[in-house]
Amino acid sequence: xxxTVIRATxxxxxxxxxxxxxxxxxxxxxxxIYGFLGPNGCGKTTAIRMLTGLLLPTSGEVExxxxxxxxxxxxxxxxxxxxxxxxSLYDDLTVKENLQFIAKIxxxxxxxxxxxxxxxxxxxxxxxxxxQLAGSMSGGQKQRLxxxxxxxxxxxxxxxxxxxxxxxxxxxxxxxEKLFDLxxxxxxxxxSTHYMDEAERCHKLAILETGIKRADGSPDELMxxxxxxxxxxxxxxxxxxxxxxxxxxxxxxxxxxxxxxxxLVSDSCIDPIVFLAQHESLDKQQLxxxxxxxxxVFVTCTGKGRQ
Amino acid sequence: MKAxxxxxxxxxxxxxxxxxxxxxxxxxxxxxxxxxxxxGFAINTNIRDIPVGVIDQSQTALSRVLVxxxxxxxxxxxxxxxxxxxxxxxxxxxxxxxxxxxIPEDVAQRLVRHQAVGLGSPPSTDxxxxxxxAQWIVDGSDTMIAAAIKGLRNMPLTELLRLPSNRSTPTFxxxxxxxxxxxxxxxxxxxLVGVILTMTMIMFTSAAIVRERERGNLExxxxxxxxxxxxxxxxxxxxxxxxxxxxxxxxxxGYSLFNVPINGSLAQLFGATLLxxxxxxxxxxxxxxxxxxxxxxxxxxxxVLLPSILLSGFMFPYEGMPIEAQYIAEALPATHxxxxxxxxxxxxxxxIDMSYDVxxxxxxxxxxxIIASLRFKKNLE
Numbered sequence: 001x002x003x004t005v006i007r008a009t010x011x012x013x014x015x016x017x018x019x020x021x022x023x024x025x026x027x028x029x030x031x032x033i034y035g036f037l038g039p040n041g042c043g044k045t046t047a048i049r050m051l052t053g054l055l056l057p058t059s060g061e062v063e064x065x066x067x068x069x070x071x072x073x074x075x076x077x078x079x080x081x082x083x084x085x086x087x088s089l090y091d092d093l094t095v096k097e098n099l100q101f102i103a104k105i106x107x108x109x110x111x112x113x114x115x116x117x118x119x120x121x122x123x124x125x126x127x128x129x130x131x132q133l134a135g136s137m138s139g140g141q142k143q144r145l146x147x148x149x150x151x152x153x154x155x156x157x158x159x160x161x162x163x164x165x166x167x168x169x170x171x172x173x174x175x176x177e178k179l180f181d182l183x184x185x186x187x188x189x190x191x192s193t194h195y196m197d198e199a200e201r202c203h204k205l206a207i208l209e210t211g212i213k214r215a216d217g218s219p220d221e222l223m224x225x226x227x228x229x230x231x232x233x234x235x236x237x238x239x240x241x242x243x244x245x246x247x248x249x250x251x252x253x254x255x256x257x258x259x260x261x262x263x264l265v266s267d268s269c270i271d272p273i274v275f276l277a278q279h280e281s282l283d284k285q286q287l288x289x290x291x292x293x294x295x296x297v298f299v300t301c302t303g304k305g306r307q
Numbered sequence: 308m309k310a311x312x313x314x315x316x317x318x319x320x321x322x323x324x325x326x327x328x329x330x331x332x333x334x335x336x337x338x339x340x341x342x343x344x345x346x347g348f349a350i351n352t353n354i355r356d357i358p359v360g361v362i363d364q365s366q367t368a369l370s371r372v373l374v375x376x377x378x379x380x381x382x383x384x385x386x387x388x389x390x391x392x393x394x395x396x397x398x399x400x401x402x403x404x405x406x407x408x409x410i411p412e413d414v415a416q417r418l419v420r421h422q423a424v425g426l427g428s429p430p431s432t433d434x435x436x437x438x439x440x441a442q443w444i445v446d447g448s449d450t451m452i453a454a455a456i457k458g459l460r461n462m463p464l465t466e467l468l469r470l471p472s473n474r475s476t477p478t479f480x481x482x483x484x485x486x487x488x489x490x491x492x493x494x495x496x497x498x499l500v501g502v503i504l505t506m507t508m509i510m511f512t513s514a515a516i517v518r519e520r521e522r523g524n525l526e527x528x529x530x531x532x533x534x535x536x537x538x539x540x541x542x543x544x545x546x547x548x549x550x551x552x553x554x555x556x557x558x559x560x561g562y563s564l565f566n567v568p569i570n571g572s573l574a575q576l577f578g579a580t581l582l583x584x585x586x587x588x589x590x591x592x593x594x595x596x597x598x599x600x601x602x603x604x605x606x607x608x609x610x611v612l613l614p615s616i617l618l619s620g621f622m623f624p625y626e627g628m629p630i631e632a633q634y635i636a637e638a639l640p641a642t643h644x645x646x647x648x649x650x651x652x653x654x655x656x657x658x659i660d661m662s663y664d665v666x667x668x669x670x671x672x673x674x675x676x677i678i679a680s681l682r683f684k685k686n687l688e
Contacts, residue, residue, distance in 0.1 A: 052530055054687045073686070077532040088527035092327045093320065104316030105531045107309045149527075 003030045005157055005188045006051060011060035013046055013211075020046040021211045024060070028190065028204075033183050035202035036192040037298065043211040044192035045085065048161050051190065052082050065157060078106070081150035085161040087142045091135025095126055095145055098134055099152060106153040120148040124178070140171035147178060151187075158182065160191040164198060176201050196294045207301055214301040223292045228252055228300050229272040230292045233261040235282065248279065253299050264296055313533050317541025325545065331511070335549050339503050339556045346499055347565050352491045354455040360387035360404040362395055365414045373410060373418075373441065380462060382455055383408075392444075399446050406445040406456050414440060421464065440464065485570075485653045493568075496561035497652045498621040500554055500580070501644045505587055505615045506608075508550055512591030513604040515542045516683065521600060526687070535680040543588040550584035551577075558652075571651035575658050579651055582668040583644035589675030590640065596682035615641035643667050 006028040013021040021043045028034045036044040049055040051064060053073030062069040067076050089098045099120065103113045121127040124144040129137065134145060143163060150158060160179075164172040176198070179189055183203075191202065199205050199219070206216040215222055235241055238261050242254045245263055252264040265272040273287045325332060363370050378385060387404055389395040395407040411417065417440050447453040486493045516538075519525045528538070558576075561567040569576065590611065598604035616622060618632055619641035625633065636642045643664035650656035658665055 049687060054526075054529065056686065056688060070686075074532070077530060080530070082527070082530040084523065084526045086523045086526075088523045088525075090320070090324065090524060091522070092324050097320075097323060101316055101320045102531070105313055105528075105533050107312060107532070 004028070005030050005032075005065055006034075006190070007061075007063045008051070009061045011047075011050060011062060012058045013043075013050060013055060014058045019211050021050070021057075024211075024213055026206055026213065026216060028188055030188050031183055031186050032203045033179060033189045033191060033201070035199050035205035036190070036208055037194065037196075037199040037205050037294075038192075038208035039194055039302075041210075042208045044208060045161055046211075047208070048082075048159050048190060048192055052076070052080065052159055078153065079155055080157045080159065081153070081155040082159045083146045083150040083161065083163055085165065087134075087146060089134050089142075089145060089149055092133060094131050094133055095121070095137075096130040098145065099149060102149045102152050108153065116152060120152060124148045139166035140168065140175075143167050143171070143175065144178075147175070151182065156187060158187055158189045160189065162192055162194070164193070164195070172198065196298065200294045207298060209302040215297065219294055219297075222297045223294065226292055226297045226300050227267050228264045228292070228296065229267060229269075230290050230296050231263045231265055231272050231276060232257075232288045232290050233263060233276070233282065234259065234286045234288075235261065245276075250275065255299075262290075262296075264300060310534070310537055313537045314541045314544070317533070317538060318544050321542065321545045325549075335507065335553065336556065338507055339553045340560070342503055343496070343499060343557055343560050346495055347492050347561070350491060350495050352451070353489065354451060355381050356384040357382060357405050357452055357455060358386045358403070359383045359456075360389050360395055360398055360407040361385050362389045362392065362407060362409045364412045365410055367415060369415050369418065370410045373414065374408070376464070377408065377459065377462070380459065382459060395444065399444065402446075405449070405452050406443055409442045409444060411441060417441075418464070492561075492565045493653065494649070496557065496565055496567040497648045498619075498645055499561075500557050500648055501583065501619060501641045502616055502621055503553060503557060504550055504580075504584060504644075505641050506612055507553060508546060508584055508587035509591040509594065509608045509611055510605070511546050511549070512543060512588045513594040513598065513608050514601050515592065516595035517598050517601050517604045529685045529687075535683045535685065536676070539589075539592055539676060539679050539683065542592065543585065546588055547581065547584050550588075551580065554580050567652070569652050570655040572655075575651045576648070579644065579647040579658050579665070582665060582672070583640055583647070585672040586640040586644075586668045586675065589672050589679060592679040593675055593682070596679050611639075615639050618642065620645045640668055640671055 004027050006026075008024055008026055011021055011024040012019070024047060026034075036047060038044055046055060050057050051062060051069070053069050053076060056070050064076055065079055069076070090101070093101065096117065099117045100113065103117060108116060118127075121130055124147065126141065126144060126148065129141065134142065137145070143166065147160075147163070150160075164175055167175065172195075179191070183189055191198075193199055202219065204216065204218050205222070207214045207222075215226075217225070233241065238256050238259070242256060242261055245251045245254045245261070250266050250269050252266055254261055254263045256262075263272075263276070265275065269275045273284055273289065276282060276287055277284050361374055363374070374385060377383060383406070385408075387398060389398065389407065392409070395404075395409075398404050399407060417438050420438075421440055443456055443459070445453050445456050483489065516525070519528065554576075558567075558569060562569060591608070594604055594607045594611075598607060614635060618628065618636040619625075619639055620636070621641070625636060625642065625645075628636065647658060647661055647664050647668075650661055651658060
């Protein structure tokens with residue numbers, strides 16, 4: 001069996017005249033955490049729903065774990081876990097009852113059920129809350145319960161649709177630790193997000209914008225190949241300077257970070273420090289080349305098609 | 308085996324949710340209790356004490372005795388006196404009285420010549436001797452009230468003249484089976500089982516799938532290995548028990564409070580009721596797969612409920628409806644259940660002998676389940 005768990009070829013999905021996904025191609029390898037990064041409405045959820053067989057592609061092909069979708073969608077169910085964007089377990093059931101319900105649906109035997117639920121409760125720090133109603137828990141707890149339920153049958157493949165949108169940074173960090181544990185055990189994970197820090201943790205990611213894949217690769221590759229220099233400017237009158245800089249054709253964008261201005265200069269100009277110093281009569285002491293961040297990548301490869 | 312396991316998972320989940328939902332659980336008990344009290348005491352087709360007026364143009368002792376004799380029938384109750392027709396008509400129009408008895412000046416003369424009094428004079432075709440004693444002016448818009456007053460047309464007048472009543476031999480002898488005392492409640496209580504089950508069963512299940520969709524649980528459920536039919540069965544099984552509980556409440560109170568006998572066997576009753584409960588539940592499920600939200604599912608439930616009350620034979624006899632309405636009534640599970648339940652409870656019939664209604668309910672259930680399962684798609688298209 002190949003090590004490719006997902007292969008999507010020329011995947012398209014239209015809702016009436018809206019083209020939610022256009023010609024999407026990508027592959028995910030076993031054990032990888034693959035991220036879809038993009039703003040709201042860029043087609044992340046649609047892409048995940050097509051990969052799980054919940055939506056039919058308008059055209060194109062999807063192969064997941066060697067199964068052709070949507071034909072084999074039912075066979076895929078036992079091998080995958082799906083955590084929806086919104087909490088989708090039962091608010092009026094306790095943590096334990098929710099897990100018992102899901103375990104029975106996946107056909108775990110009574111014995112397996114008990115040991116697996118106890119294991120999950122302790123892994124996800126829910127053993128103190130086993131008898132609490134799911135609806136009365138915090139965002140972070142609900143999300144851990146969601147992950148526990150999605151992995152109860154030890155799926156090979158896990159889909160997480162914006163798993164941490166309702167969670168504070170500390171919980172998000174813990175959550176990702178759990179994801180790396182799963183990945184380490186061989187689970188392949190597809191995650192969608194609009195947080196840069198979250199995307200940066202993925203092994204590989206695709207940047208989506210209005211249904212089109214703008215770039216993909218590992219975060220490092222993306223940063224290396226983004227085709228722009230990042231210069232930080234320390235100066236007074238930053239608002240005015242920003243106006244002047246963005247008017248230059250070589251400058252892609254400029255964004256203020258407190259007392260600094262972060263300027264993306266196209267790599268068509270060889271030495272951005274000299275270039276900026278000449279144009280805006282800035283002292284070279286005020287200019288520093290810095291390491292690009294994923295946000296810089298995101299900004300350079302999107303925004304062209306934005307209205 | 309796996310399928311049974313998954314159905315059981317849905318059933319126990321539904322039961323836990325129902326247990327936590329105090330309001331719904333309260334309704335399960337309170338709806339049959341309250342409706343039974345209301346209908347049992349309130350609905351009465353034996354009309355008594357209709358408010359009427361009188362215009363006494365003769366003002367004699369005889370006319371006053373006549374009024375008292377009419378009052379003694381208990382059909383009407385004299386509440387007003389009028390002195391002319393205009394004010395009487397106005398009172399009828401205002402709805403203060405439903406009818407007015409007009410006693411003419413020559414009431415004594417009319418009475419003695421009236422053949423019902425039987426003073427010995429031979430029946431005559433003479434215009435003068437065949438005149439009625441007095442006249443009723445009736446608000447005929449309500450047919451039940453009009454019929455009750457029309458029933459007074461041939462009331463015996465012999466008491467009026469202190470004569471022994473010489474009852475004439477009727478054309479037909481009538482023997483009333485099953486409800487000889489003609490108590491309305493005997494017919495209402497078994498019918499009420501059908502109405503209450505239609506209401507609660509369709510209402511509960513019509514919200515079943517819609518609620519999961521509204522709360523977002525469905526998006527998770529459809530990514531699991533559960534099959535449509537398993538989900539549908541798991542959703543209706545808990546409510547079958549609820550339905551049986553309600554039937555027990557209705558018939559138990561009907562028996563102890565309203566003295567409605569259960570003449571048929573309990574096993575027969577159980578079988579007929581279970582069939583009807585399943586038919587209603589699957590109808591609810593079909594609604595649930597059509598409705599987009601709980602409000603829509605509620606509206607559709609009412610849409611089914613009203614004809615089930617009015618056309619099923621609960622309120623008005625099926626036989627009296629025009630043929631088109633009978634076709635509609637045939638399509639409703641409630642109609643078939645009304646026949647079955649009244650048959651078993653009141654007439655001790657064997658439901659095997661009513662195989663038409665039995666098989667209709669069974670076929671309805673199977674088709675409903677298939678439609679609901681086909682309509683419920685395990686994707687978000």
